[in-house]
Amino acid sequence: MDVIDLRSDTVTRPTTAMRAAMLAAEVGDDVYGEDPTVNALQQRLADDLGFDAGLFVPSGTQSNLLALLAHCERGDEYLVGMDAHTYKFEGGGAAVLGSIQPQPIMQAADGSLPLERIEAAIKPVDPHFARTRVLALENTWHGRTLPLDYLTAAHDVARSHGLGLHLDGARLYNAAVACGVPAREIARHFDTVSICLSKGLGAPVGSVLVGSHALIDKARRWRKVTGGGWRQAGILAAGCLHALDHHVARLAEDHHRAAYLAGRLREIGGINLLGQYTNMVFIDVPAARLRELDAHLKEAGIRISIGYLPTLRLVTHLDVDDAGIERTADAFAAFFRQH
Numbered sequence: 001m002d003v004i005d006l007r008s009d010t011v012t013r014p015t016t017a018m019r020a021a022m023l024a025a026e027v028g029d030d031v032y033g034e035d036p037t038v039n040a041l042q043q044r045l046a047d048d049l050g051f052d053a054g055l056f057v058p059s060g061t062q063s064n065l066l067a068l069l070a071h072c073e074r075g076d077e078y079l080v081g082m083d084a085h086t087y088k089f090e091g092g093g094a095a096v097l098g099s100i101q102p103q104p105i106m107q108a109a110d111g112s113l114p115l116e117r118i119e120a121a122i123k124p125v126d127p128h129f130a131r132t133r134v135l136a137l138e139n140t141w142h143g144r145t146l147p148l149d150y151l152t153a154a155h156d157v158a159r160s161h162g163l164g165l166h167l168d169g170a171r172l173y174n175a176a177v178a179c180g181v182p183a184r185e186i187a188r189h190f191d192t193v194s195i196c197l198s199k200g201l202g203a204p205v206g207s208v209l210v211g212s213h214a215l216i217d218k219a220r221r222w223r224k225v226t227g228g229g230w231r232q233a234g235i236l237a238a239g240c241l242h243a244l245d246h247h248v249a250r251l252a253e254d255h256h257r258a259a260y261l262a263g264r265l266r267e268i269g270g271i272n273l274l275g276q277y278t279n280m281v282f283i284d285v286p287a288a289r290l291r292e293l294d295a296h297l298k299e300a301g302i303r304i305s306i307g308y309l310p311t312l313r314l315v316t317h318l319d320v321d322d323a324g325i326e327r328t329a330d331a332f333a334a335f336f337r338q339h
């Protein structure tokens with residue numbers, strides 16, 4: 001039985017065609033800037049998104065960290081959502097490694113940072129305070145897309161205070177596909193954007209940070225300092241280029257499947273559908289039944305993650321097809337029928 005893994009879109013495995021592209025990659029030593037496939041990937045994303053340059057790194061966590069290290073000096077701060085990945089799920093890296101203070105801001109339900117909270121959090125220039133330097137947003141956030149007019153407004157507020165803007169665009173292409181705009185239409189509001197190729201796009205490894213020559217040069221130095229300089233990484237970059245060529249438009253299928261799954265789950269007594277956004281479905285189930293549900297789904301070859309009781313997040317991706325969604329919905333229905 002095929003296992004249907006709905007824990008995250010990070011679980012995708014490279015397709016046969018992607019593996020072939022990786023096998024055929026031309027490579028060189030990237031620390032010398034001589035890997036042609038890495039260079040092609042970096043330039044491809046920089047051009048697509050409207051920036052000077054790109055930097056290929058192993059993870060989104062490192063990409064966000066390098067962006068903050070490039071924007072900020074010791075004693076600076078960044079404004080960031082209290083539930084943002086860059087604040088909450090990256091081990092406090094900017095503080096640990098950069099002496100950069102986060103200023104978390106309570107997000108609105110749609111994932112935006114309300115403009116008045118941003119303005120209120122910006123510190124005066126005064127030796128008592130850290131220097132507020134950057135506004136960091138996330139799109140998509142828990143699957144939600146930030147409204148395009150919000151991006152314009154947030155950009156204007158940040159600029160009026162002389163702040164830089166960074167986007168954690170781990171799922172930027174999901175946002176672009178869902179909003180029906182080219183990704184650069186979202187990216188253009190920012191000085192740096194981090195993109196994960198290893199999520200719904202289906203590459204095995206890799207993120208790219210894009211920005212100006214000046215910011216990317218700084219980020220490249222910090223990549224080396226943090227042990228991220230790599231050599232014949234073109235084998236990985238080839239997988240990422242393949243993903244950009246073949247797996248962007250199809251993200252719409254993941255969104256449709258998530259919407260269909262949400263519709264099926266909504267009909268099941270015992271499940272409270274909290275929402276569906278792009279490739280993510282959020283449900284509440286009675287906490288007392290959670291372990292039993294998990295075991296039942298495991299029997300049916302379905303993996304979910306039950307980290308945060310009692311809310312479950314189900315994520316669709318490249319390795320989940322229509323039949324997998326049907327099987328998932330049927331397994332949930334059977335469980336709640338029995339109980």
Ligand SMILES: *Cc1c(COP(=O)(O)O)cnc(C)c1O
Nearest residue numbers: 059060061062085138168170196
């Ligand atoms: C996954 C993710 C990251 C970090 O990516 P890793 O490659 O797992 O380090 C950053 N931001 C968001 C929103 C993510 O979902």
